[in-house]
Amino acid sequence: MLLPEHDFIKPRSLAEGLAVLRDAPPGVRLLGGGTDVVFNMRCRLMTPDTVLSLRDIPELQGVDVLPDGSLRLGAATRLTDLVADPVLRERYPALVKAFRAVASRHVRNMATLGGNLCLDTRCWFTNQTKEWRDAKGPCLKTGKDVCHAIQGSPICVALNNADSPPALIAVDATVTLASHRGERTLPLRDFYREDGIRHTVLEPDEVLTEVTIPPTRDRLVFLKETARQGMDFSYGTIAIRADGNGARATRLHIVLGSLTTAPRDLSTAGERLVALGLGDDGIDAACATIRDALGPLTNLYSPAAYKRELARTLLRKAIVELREMPA
Amino acid sequence: MKKGFITLTVNGDAHEVAVSSRHTLLDVLRGKLQLMGTKEGCTTGSCGVCTVNNARGEAVLSCLTPALEWDGQAVTTIEGLEKNGQLAPIQQAFIDYHAVQCGFCTPGVIMSAQAVLNLTPTPGEDDINDGLAGVICRCTGHIKVKEAIRHAGDYVAGRKA
Numbered sequence: 448m449l450l451p452e453h454d455f456i457k458p459r460s461l462a463e464g465l466a467v468l469r470d471a472p473p474g475v476r477l478l479g480g481g482t483d484v485v486f487n488m489r490c491r492l493m494t495p496d497t498v499l500s501l502r503d504i505p506e507l508q509g510v511d512v513l514p515d516g517s518l519r520l521g522a523a524t525r526l527t528d529l530v531a532d533p534v535l536r537e538r539y540p541a542l543v544k545a546f547r548a549v550a551s552r553h554v555r556n557m558a559t560l561g562g563n564l565c566l567d568t569r570c571w572f573t574n575q576t577k578e579w580r581d582a583k584g585p586c587l588k589t590g591k592d593v594c595h596a597i598q599g600s601p602i603c604v605a606l607n608n609a610d611s612p613p614a615l616i617a618v619d620a621t622v623t624l625a626s627h628r629g630e631r632t633l634p635l636r637d638f639y640r641e642d643g644i645r646h647t648v649l650e651p652d653e654v655l656t657e658v659t660i661p662p663t664r665d666r667l668v669f670l671k672e673t674a675r676q677g678m679d680f681s682y683g684t685i686a687i688r689a690d691g692n693g694a695r696a697t698r699l700h701i702v703l704g705s706l707t708t709a710p711r712d713l714s715t716a717g718e719r720l721v722a723l724g725l726g727d728d729g730i731d732a733a734c735a736t737i738r739d740a741l742g743p744l745t746n747l748y749s750p751a752a753y754k755r756e757l758a759r760t761l762l763r764k765a766i767v768e769l770r771e772m773p774a
Numbered sequence: 775m776k777k778g779f780i781t782l783t784v785n786g787d788a789h790e791v792a793v794s795s796r797h798t799l800l801d802v803l804r805g806k807l808q809l810m811g812t813k814e815g816c817t818t819g820s821c822g823v824c825t826v827n828n829a830r831g832e833a834v835l836s837c838l839t840p841a842l843e844w845d846g847q848a849v850t851t852i853e854g855l856e857k858n859g860q861l862a863p864i865q866q867a868f869i870d871y872h873a874v875q876c877g878f879c880t881p882g883v884i885m886s887a888q889a890v891l892n893l894t895p896t897p898g899e900d901d902i903n904d905g906l907a908g909v910i911c912r913c914t915g916h917i918k919v920k921e922a923i924r925h926a927g928d929y930v931a932g933r934k935a
């Protein structure tokens with residue numbers, strides 16, 4: 448099936464791109480690698496008037512080490528280039544693991560960091576061909592007032608299925624959003640909203656330009672669980688960052704991905720592990736907080752009970768990996 | 775632009791092609807340039823049979839990228855591997871190691887394999903698995919394909935050295 452007709456624009460500088468966004472109405476769709484956008488255009492989930500390619504904007508490219516030791520990652524940098532980056536590989540192997548967990552080499556050769564962070568939420572009922580959706584009827588995201596995933600839900604509960612956000616949130620990464628009005632920088636965790644339709648705080652005239660990772664010597668672990676080994680969206684992911692070594696930590700940041708509409712912080716679990724240590728007692732106490740921390744879950748892609756059990760399993764495995772890491 | 779001409783270099787030859795924003799790179803290769811080696815499978819990034827190599831020799835999915843994005847770029851397709859009547863080493867290895875059955879996936883699998891070899895002429899197990907994770911073969915599976923990739927280095931200009 449051909450793509451829906453649109454106006455294709457490929458600016459050569461950020462200023463040029465932001466000017467397009469200033470003048471254009473909301474029917475503009477940003478294009479990073481296009482691996483999600485083109486897919487969604489084929490399924491007619493996205494029918495933009497204008498597609499704005501970010502690939503030729505030099506300001507959005509590359510990895511730089513800033514004077515204070517932070518790393519700046521340009522939003523249009525390809526995941527393949529992040530996986531190959533020597534600085535990232537040396538300082539943040541678990542982050543590289545998260546980037547490498549995305550799809551296949553083929554997809555990562557095209558996909559960008561910004562596209563992964565802004566990846567549209569996904570739902571079993573919505574991410575289907577148009578024929579399939581037409582048979583079922585539209586939902587909140589596709590123009591009606593019903594949710595097929597949770598009957599009576601007032602908001603869209605589609606999942607954030609991207610692999611890199613949990614790991615980047617765990618290392619306290621910030622994102623910079625630029626528009627013709629200026630620039631703002633916010634923690635990545637505040638970028639996401641619990642709404643499957645407007646799942647980020649990005650305004651229609653804004654572009655995510657860069658991600659900044661503050662320097663840290665903390666330990667970082669990332670795990671992804673999938674049905675298939677080769678290439679698959681995750682059932683669940685976890686990223687944990689901790690100071691200290693062995694079974695001791697005074698600060699823990701635990702983030703779960705792919706189970707909820709926005710990546711979920713497990714702060715109570717983190718407090719229990721700090722109090723009790725990373726031994727088996729601490730892990731048991733942390734796992735006991737999962738049900739409350741996750742709250743009500745959908746059955747999208749896997750049953751809710753499975754999701755809770757998966758969260759506990761990921762937490763257990765990740766803590767064991769963390770405490771066994773060489774100091 | 776909704777319609778326009780792009781310059782696309784395919785297998786070393788520059789083409790001016792009239793495309794619209796409705797076309798992907800795959801549509802241009804098959805529909806406009808009549809290069810039918812590159813196959814159309816899922817068109818959603820899941821099967822890899824549409825794989826071509828970009829100017830850096832990396833595997834990319836031609837079904838998942840708008841044609842207009844490729845203005846001024848170069849790609850290599852399966853038709854471009856043979857040189858002066860000589861199959862590329864990886865092609866001959868696919869024949870010798872029986873890595874082909876129905877052949878539908880083969881162009882995509884070979885372009886994926888070529889991309890692995892472009893990165894390293896002596897790929898390890900991890901490199902090969904990483905390079906093949908995005909392509910699916912319904913008939914042969916990946917075992918013979920992996921064998922062919924491991925032995926591609928034994929060939930010089932299409933012949934076993």
Ligand SMILES: Cc1cc2nc3c(=O)[nH]c(=O)nc-3n(C[C@H](O)[C@H](O)[C@H](O)COP(=O)(O)OP(=O)(O)OC[C@H]3O[C@@H](n4cnc5c(N)ncnc54)[C@H](O)[C@@H]3O)c2cc1C
Pocket residue numbers: 476477478479480481482483484485486501522523526548549550551554557558559560561562563564565566567608609610611649653654655656678679680681818819820
């Ligand atoms: C077969 C297949 C398997 C996949 N498996 C996985 C997987 O395992 N894990 C995973 O995380 N993803 C997966 N994906 C989804 C997708 O390929 C990746 O998330 C990828 O990183 C998206 O990046 P992109 O640059 O191609 O995004 P695009 O498709 O270009 O864009 C995605 C979204 O982000 C927006 N956007 C892009 N760049 C910016 C920017 N700089 N500022 C603001 N908005 C922006 C776009 O408008 C769009 O809404 C898979 C896709 C396919 C086709």
Ligand code: FES
Pocket residue numbers: 813814815816817818819820821822823824825835836837838
């Ligand atoms: S046709 Fe492109 S990945 Fe299947």
Ligand code: FES
Pocket residue numbers: 873874875876877878879880910911912913914915
């Ligand atoms: S040889 Fe038939 S699909 Fe691979």
